[in-house]
Amino acid sequence: MRKLWLGVLGTLVACAPHxxxxxxxSTDRPDQTESTQLVPAGxxxxxxxxxxxxxxxxxxxxYGEMLVRAGVHDAIExxxxxxxxxxxxxxxxxxxxxVEDLALGVKVPxxxxxxxxxxxxxxxxxGATSVPTGARDxxxxxxxxxxxxxxxxxxxxxxxxxxxxxxxxGHSDGARYWERGASTTFGFALGERxxxxxxxxxxxxxxxPAAVHVLNSGVTYKLSSDFQLDARIGRGNRDSGTFGGIGFxxxx
Numbered sequence: 501m502r503k504l505w506l507g508v509l510g511t512l513v514a515c516a517p518h519x520x521x522x523x524x525x526s527t528d529r530p531d532q533t534e535s536t537q538l539v540p541a542g543x544x545x546x547x548x549x550x551x552x553x554x555x556x557x558x559x560x561x562x563y564g565e566m567l568v569r570a571g572v573h574d575a576i577e578x579x580x581x582x583x584x585x586x587x588x589x590x591x592x593x594x595x596x597x598x599v600e601d602l603a604l605g606v607k608v609p610x611x612x613x614x615x616x617x618x619x620x621x622x623x624x625x626x627g628a629t630s631v632p633t634g635a636r637d638x639x640x641x642x643x644x645x646x647x648x649x650x651x652x653x654x655x656x657x658x659x660x661x662x663x664x665x666x667x668x669x670g671h672s673d674g675a676r677y678w679e680r681g682a683s684t685t686f687g688f689a690l691g692e693r694x695x696x697x698x699x700x701x702x703x704x705x706x707x708x709p710a711a712v713h714v715l716n717s718g719v720t721y722k723l724s725s726d727f728q729l730d731a732r733i734g735r736g737n738r739d740s741g742t743f744g745g746i747g748f749x750x751x752x
Contacts, residue, residue, distance in 0.1 A: 525727070536623060537624075544751070546751075547568075549748060552745065560589075562586045578606055580603070601638070604631065623651045625648065650664050712740045716743075729747070732746075
C-alpha cells in the first residue's frame with residue numbers, strides 16, 4: 501500500500517504544471533510614469549491612495565484613486581479605474597465634490613529585453629478610455645481615449661530609468677482637444693524592501709501653448725512580495741501647485 505501511495509504521489513508531481521517564481525509586486529504608482537510590467541496571469545492587483553493638491557486659493561483632495569489590474573494572459577493585462585472621489589474648496593467658487601469618470605483599458609508588451617541587457621529597454625503600450633459616468637462637476641462631455649507608450653531600462657543593479665509618451669483626446673465644454681504628455685523617472689532601490697524615485701513630467705494641450713511641468717519624488721516600502729505602501733510629494737510650475745499623497749498596492 502505504501503508503494504502504491506508513493507507511486508500516486510510521484511505521478512501527481514510529474515503531472516503538475518511547472519510553477520515559475522513570481523517577481524515581487526510591480527506598481528503603476530506612486531509616480532506619473534506607467535511601468536512596462538504586467539500583472540502575472542491569473543492574478544489581480546488593486547492600487548489606490550489619496551492626494552492633496554494646494555494651488556492659489558484652492559485645495560483639491562482626491563480619495564480612492566483606484567486602479568484594478570488583472571492579468572488574463574502573459575501578454576494581456578486588463579485595467580479599470582472604478583473610483584476616485586474629488587473635492588475642491590476655495591478659489592472663490594462653491595465647494596464641489598463627486599466621483600470622477602470611470603476608465604477602462606488594456607496593457608500589452610511590445611518588446612522584452614534580454615535579462616543581461618542594460619541598453620535595450622522593455623516596451624509596453626497602454627490603450628484606455630474614460631467613460632462619462634462621474635458626478636456632474638467632474639464628468640467629461642464624452643469618452644476621452646488615450647494611448648501611452650512606456651519604456652524602461654535597468655541601468656545598474658539598484659538603478660532603473662523609465663519614460664512615457666502619452667496622447668489623449670480630451671472633451672470639454674462641447675469641444676475636442678489633444679493633450680500630449682511626457683515623463684521620465686529614476687528609481688533607486690535602497691534595500692530589499694525600500695525604494696525611492698525622482699520624476700519629471702509635463703503636459704500640454706492644444707487649448708494652451710504653455711506646458712505644465714512637474715517635479716516630484718517619493719518612497720515605496722514592501723510589506724511583502726504582494727503588498728506595497730507609498731508616499732510622494734511634488735510641485736509644478738504656473739498655477740499647478742504643490743501636492744502630496746500616500747497609497748498602497750495589493751496583489752492576489
